[in-house]
Amino acid sequence: xxxxxxxxxxxxxxxxxxxxxxxxxxxxxxxxxxxxxxxxxxxxxxxxxxxxxxxxxxxxxxxxxxxxxxxxxxxxxxxxxxxxxxxxxxxxxxxxxxxxxxxxxxxxxxxxxxxxxxxxxxxxxxxxxxxxxxxxxxxx
Numbered sequence: 061x062x063x064x065x066x067x068x069x070x071x072x073x074x075x076x077x078x079x080x081x082x083x084x085x086x087x088x089x090x091x092x093x094x095x096x097x098x099x100x101x102x103x104x105x106x107x108x109x110x111x112x113x114x115x116x117x118x119x120x121x122x123x124x125x126x127x128x129x130x131x132x133x134x135x136x137x138x139x140x141x142x143x144x145x146x147x148x149x150x151x152x153x154x155x156x157x158x159x160x161x162x163x164x165x166x167x168x169x170x171x172x173x174x175x176x177x178x179x180x181x182x183x184x185x186x187x188x189x190x191x192x193x194x195x196x197x198x199x200x
Contacts, residue, residue, distance in 0.1 A: 069200075070170065070173045070198070070200045071173075073167075073170045073173070074170055074173055074200075077167055077170050077171075077174075079171070079174035079175070080171050080174070083132060083175075084132075085171045086132075086135060086168075086175045086176065087116065087132075087135055089169075089171055089172055090114075090135055090137045090172065091114060091137065092168065093168070094112045094114075094137050094139040094141060095112070096141070097139050097141025097142050097143070098110045098112065098139060098140070098141040098142075099141075100141060100142040101140070101141045104142070108140060109140075110139075110140065110141075111138075111139065111140045112137065112138070112139045113136075113137070113138040113139070114135070114137055115134075115135070115136040115137075116132065117132075117133045117134035117135075117136070118130050118131065118132055119133045132175070134176070135172075135176075142185065143183045143184060143185025143186070144183035144185060144194050145185050145187050146187060149194065149196075152169060152181075173198075173200045176200075177199060177200050178197055178198060178199045178200065179197070179198045180195075180196070180197045180198075181194065181195070181196050181197075182194070183195075
């Protein structure tokens, strides 16, 4: 018997899980991921000074009623945590992955895609005793 595989798009996942009413849900998600990354690096016993930087980009556009609502356009987070290792990349690609065990339900990525059209990850990390870099963009 052939095993069939069902795929779900990021937009389907957003429709299934639902967009959070909290405008800042994606901000909280990316900050939680940055804190998790710091905690994971601390577990390696390497001495370092934890650092997280958050930048929020807003834009204002006129609508039909000549109102100018402010929209959160982009979030940029930089941290010096463990980085986006191969294991982290695998987990990131899985919907509802609970592998981190740091109060992670695995659906935060979907909340980011409910608010934004893409996610870009640029990460430097050490894996197998080698410095590596990953630079990937996902479009919803």
